[in-house]
Amino acid sequence: MNLLQKFAHALTRRPKLVLAVAVLLIIPAVIGMAATKVNYDILTYLPPDLESSKGEKLLEDPFHDAATSMLIVKHMPSEYTDSLRKSIEKVPGVARAEWLSSLVGIQVPTSMIPENLRKIFYSGDSTLIIIQYDKPGASTETMEAIGKIRNLCNKQCYLAGMSAIVRDTKELVDEELPQYVGLAVLLSFIAMSLTMKSWILPIAFLLDIGLAVLYNFGTNVFLGQISYVTMAIAGILQLGVTMDYSIFLYNRYREEQNNYDDNKDAMAKAIEAAISSLAGSSLTTIAGFLALCFMRLLLGRDIGIVMAKGVVLGILTVVFVLPSLLLVLDRPIEKYQHKVFLPDCSGLNRFIIKHSKAFVTIFLLLFLPAAYAQSHVPVYYKLDLAMPQDLPSIMATNKLRKDYDMATTHFVLVHDSIGSQKLKKMTDQIEKVDGVESVLSYSKFVGPQIPDFFVPENIKGAFKEDGMQMIMINSKYVAATEEVNSQLSEISKIVKNYDSKSIITGEAAMTDDLITTANVDFKVTSYISIAAIFAIVMIIFRSLTVPVALVGSIELAIFINEGVPYLTNVSIPFVAPTVIGCVQLGATVDYAILMTSRFKEEIQNGHGRREAIQIASTTSDDSVIASSLVLFCATLGVALISRVEIISSICGMLARGALISAVVTIFILPSVLYVCEPIFAHTSLWWRTPKPQKKYRGLRKSV
Numbered sequence: 001m002n003l004l005q006k007f008a009h010a011l012t013r014r015p016k017l018v019l020a021v022a023v024l025l026i027i028p029a030v031i032g033m034a035a036t037k038v039n040y041d042i043l044t045y046l047p048p049d050l051e052s053s054k055g056e057k058l059l060e061d062p063f064h065d066a067a068t069s070m071l072i073v074k075h076m077p078s079e080y081t082d083s084l085r086k087s088i089e090k091v092p093g094v095a096r097a098e099w100l101s102s103l104v105g106i107q108v109p110t111s112m113i114p115e116n117l118r119k120i121f122y123s124g125d126s127t128l129i130i131i132q133y134d135k136p137g138a139s140t141e142t143m144e145a146i147g148k149i150r151n152l153c154n155k156q157c158y159l160a161g162m163s164a165i166v167r168d169t170k171e172l173v174d175e176e177l178p179q180y181v182g183l184a185v186l187l188s189f190i191a192m193s194l195t196m197k198s199w200i201l202p203i204a205f206l207l208d209i210g211l212a213v214l215y216n217f218g219t220n221v222f223l224g225q226i227s228y229v230t231m232a233i234a235g236i237l238q239l240g241v242t243m244d245y246s247i248f249l250y251n252r253y254r255e256e257q258n259n260y261d262d263n264k265d266a267m268a269k270a271i272e273a274a275i276s277s278l279a280g281s282s283l284t285t286i287a288g289f290l291a292l293c294f295m296r297l298l299l300g301r302d303i304g305i306v307m308a309k310g311v312v313l314g315i316l317t318v319v320f321v322l323p324s325l326l327l328v329l330d331r332p333i334e335k336y337q338h339k340v341f342l343p344d345c346s347g348l349n350r351f352i353i354k355h356s357k358a359f360v361t362i363f364l365l366l367f368l369p370a371a372y373a374q375s376h377v378p379v380y381y382k383l384d385l386a387m388p389q390d391l392p393s394i395m396a397t398n399k400l401r402k403d404y405d406m407a408t409t410h411f412v413l414v415h416d417s418i419g420s421q422k423l424k425k426m427t428d429q430i431e432k433v434d435g436v437e438s439v440l441s442y443s444k445f446v447g448p449q450i451p452d453f454f455v456p457e458n459i460k461g462a463f464k465e466d467g468m469q470m471i472m473i474n475s476k477y478v479a480a481t482e483e484v485n486s487q488l489s490e491i492s493k494i495v496k497n498y499d500s501k502s503i504i505t506g507e508a509a510m511t512d513d514l515i516t517t518a519n520v521d522f523k524v525t526s527y528i529s530i531a532a533i534f535a536i537v538m539i540i541f542r543s544l545t546v547p548v549a550l551v552g553s554i555e556l557a558i559f560i561n562e563g564v565p566y567l568t569n570v571s572i573p574f575v576a577p578t579v580i581g582c583v584q585l586g587a588t589v590d591y592a593i594l595m596t597s598r599f600k601e602e603i604q605n606g607h608g609r610r611e612a613i614q615i616a617s618t619t620s621d622d623s624v625i626a627s628s629l630v631l632f633c634a635t636l637g638v639a640l641i642s643r644v645e646i647i648s649s650i651c652g653m654l655a656r657g658a659l660i661s662a663v664v665t666i667f668i669l670p671s672v673l674y675v676c677e678p679i680f681a682h683t684s685l686w687w688r689t690p691k692p693q694k695k696y697r698g699l700r701k702s703v
Contacts, residue, residue: 008271012264015324022211022321029218036217037225040170041138041162042383042575042646043510045227045299050513055505058413060136062465064095067137068409069146069161070400071097071129076156078127085129087152093145098130120438120474123403130440130472137163143170150392158396162507165384165393169644172391173228176642183637184236188243191633194341195626200332204325205246209239212317216310227302229575232647234306236638237654240631241285241587242314247626248281249274249318250326263330267323278315281590283536286311288586291529295521295578297514303579345621345666349614352670359671366556373563378571381480381515386573386645405437405476408484410491410506412471414499416464423469426498430473433494435487440472479508480515488512514574522578529582530555533589540593541600543684549672550592551585557664558584561657572653573646580653588661591627592669595620599673603688609677617670628662631655 011018039045046053060066071088073081082101089097096102100121121128131149135141146167150159185206192202213235220226226234252273256266289311292304326333352359380386387394401407412430414423424443431439442463463470473491477484488509495502530551537547558581565572595616602612632655639652673680681687 004272004275005268008268008275009265011271011320012267012323012327015327018321018324019328022317022324026211026214029214032218032221033214036220036223037140038170038228038231039138039225040166040173040228041136042227042229042299043162043507043514044136044138045297045302046510046513047296047298047517050517051503052505052509052513055411055413055503055509056136058468058503059411059470059505060134062468063470064134064465065132065411065470066135066139067133067142067161067163069131069133069149069159069163070396070404070406071131071149071153072126072158072160072396072399072403073129073153074126074156074158076127076154081127081129084152084157088129088131088149091145091148091152093134093141094149095132095134098132099127120440126403128404133163137166143167158399159393160396160400161393162383164396165387165391168391168393169228169387172388173232173644173647176644177232179641180232180236180638183641184239184634187633187637188239188630191629192243192626193338195622195629197337197340198333199336199338200329201250204322204329204333205243205250206239208246208317208322208325209242209314211321212242212310212314213238215313215317216306219309219313220306223302223305226306227299229299229646229650230303230306232642232644233635233638233650234303234310236634236651237307237583237587238310238314240634240654240658242311242318243630244590244623244627245274245278245282245315245318246322247623248277249322253323253326263327267327271319271323275319278318280540281593282311282315284533284589284593285586287532287536288529288582288584288589291525291532291582291586292579294524294528296517297521297575299575300521300525300578304582307583342622342625346614346618348666349617349621349670352617352667353610353613353674356671356674359668360675363553363556363668363672366560370556370559370563373566374559374577377562377566377577378569379574379577380571381511381518381574382478383511388643401476401478404474406474407478408475408506408508410473410475410488410504410508412473412491412495412502412504414469414471414495414502416467416469418499422498426494427471429494430471430491433487433490435475435477435483436473436491437476438474440474442469475508477508479511484508485512518574518578522581525578526581529585533585537589537593541596541684542686543680545676545679545683546596549669549676550589550596553592553664553669553672554585554589554661556668557588557657557661560664561653561660564656572649575646576649576653579650580657583654584657584661587631588628588658588665591620591624591661591665594623595665595669596673599677600687603677609674613670613674613677616673617666621666624662624665628658631658 048054056066073084078101081099085097085099085101088094100117133142133145142163143166146159146164153159189202189206192205193199196202216234216238249270253267253270256269257263260266260269286308289304289307292300292307295301384394384397389395389398414426418426420443423441427439427441427443430436440463475484475487477487488504492504495504534547534551537550538544541547561584562577562580598620599612599616602615603609607615635651635655635658639648639655642648642651
């Protein structure tokens with residue numbers, strides 16, 4: 001026996017011991033999961049070298065203004081508002097709470113307050129408290145502070161702003177996550193029960209993949225934190241894309257049972273075959289996920305690393321744990337059998353091959369309109385649009401826009417060295433920019449002649465720290481619109497004219513950077529994933545032309561999938577096309593590889609190309625249908641129940657993409673392979689040459 005055979009033999013001797021070790025490993029996995037933080041703010045994943053990201057760091061330190069909320073108080077007397085402001089300032093995590101009482105005093109009648117301040121803090125029968133936090137909006141400290149602030153408020157108070165939205169996102173995702181997992185498992189079990197002969201076998205597969213998911217989430221502790229998007233979809237995706245490996249091992253095990261008297265020997269042979277085959281087939285999936293790591297938006301790296309790691313751990317559990325699980329459950333699996341509900345596609349395949357030229361023509365004709373639709377999909381970048389509009393934070397933010405005409409807030413950071421006179425001129429110019437509702441700055445409260453030591457510490461600390469000044473600009477324009485982008489551009493020109501090293505940040509500035517970054521990311525990740533998977537397929541088949549057919553087929557499926565929102569005129573979150581482009585290609589190109597491998601094998605066995613493709617498509621269809629159904633069901637449940645549109649859109653497109661890839665593989669690919677076979681033969685190494693079969697030195701079943 002060689003080393004691989006010795007390993008497989010040893011692994012199958014004590015299945016109960018292997019399972020005991022696998023169960024014990026759950027303990028460190030759960031500890032790792034508990035220690036891994038979850039980030040609910042997508043904007044924090046912007047590249048740190050961008051100006052808006054640098055500005056956010058400066059707001060955190062030295063200004064202690066890492067996040068801002070606006071609290072609207074309606075129908076309440078000034079005494080209540082002042083008391084509430086003082087209580088809020090005492091909440092841990094709150095840097096300061098600004099209202100008129102902290103700036104000009106509560107005794108000053110409203111009629112005597114300067115108009116520019118009245119406009120900021122009053123609208124009809126409501127008033128506004130500006131709350132600033134020590135830590136970023138997605139931090140645990142700020143999340144807890146928002147919870148305590150809400151407990152202090154009555155029903156006439158509305159907390160608005162990105163920090164409050166992040167808090168509500170956390171609560172919503174945490175509430176929905178168990179539903180995601182439960183529905184994904186249930187629907188996957190139904191899909192597997194329909195396509196497999198045993199009622200117990202799907203349970204064995206789900207237990208094995210469940211262990212892999214736990215190990216994957218437990219090892220995320222080395223990343224420090226993961227995004228809420230990753231947390232919501234990683235386990236579901238891992239279930240959908242790694243189920244094939246379990247099916248392959250089991251099918252090979254059943255095949256080897258005909259050759260060996262001892263089931264353990266049959267499993268050892270199956271493990272030996274699985275290690276080499278799974279290592280090759282999983283490379284495309286891993287490459288698709290790793291392509292996301294090349295996004296400048298660090299969310300891609302977050303999803304890519306976690307999912308690539310999940311695939312590797314999925315393979316390891318299939319090789320190390322699943323054999324023991326199958327051996328232990330062998331009798332129940334055999335006992336509880338039922339009919340498989342899979343169609344006989346042999347007649348369909350004969351029809352497809354008979355009309356192969358027509359299907360190849362359809363393949364070619366679909367490319368241009370599908371590519372056009374895919375490139376014109378309407379996307380949105382305004383993150384609060386991805387949230388349910390009945391959330392308290394969303395309703396409060398909409399009220400802020402309506403009552404105060406305040407849609408977003410910009411923060412300008414400039415150096416003190418430009419002088420108080422120039423700073424006042426600069427703020428005066430900013431106030432005249434279209435869409436600027438109000439400007440809060442040091443110069444608004446302190447005249448240029450007043451020395452700093454006469455200024456109250458609360459005003460000085462809010463706007464002036466470490467040789468820098470912070471200017472808060474309230475805009476009536478919504479983030480991610482042309483109006484606010486033009487406004488930011490004009491403000492930038494004004495500010496840079498006074499201080500070339502000044503920085504502009506805030507939700508709108510960061511969203512603008514997000515748009516620029518995401519547009520580049522989509523192209524880069526698409527090219528990288530296509531190139532990487534093209535190279536892997538080229539190596540697997542030792543061919544220059546086979547990768548063109550296979551990658552081209554799945555790319556058509558991706559174009560159709562991503563083009564559906566264009567045809568239905570539905571806007572989708574910006575991150576969805578980038579993730580889908582890489583994940584669908586990596587996860588479903590295996591369908592095409594499976595069929596092409598069998599086609600090549602039958603060609604090498606001496607069959608003509610018509611007979612070879614008939615055998616290949618008929619034997620592969622069941623696996624393609626079963627695999628795509630599991631991925632479809634695993635992601636469909638999340639798409640149906642999630643109220644967070646970023647999550648529901650990604651899962652919905654993955655579910656649809658699994659079916660479209662399966663349809664293209666079953667209906668289009670056989671004709672492409674059949675028509676192009678002569679080209680493959682002249683552009684591939686050993687395409688028609690039979691390979692020598694390796695023999696396993698074990699105890700064969702006696703004849």
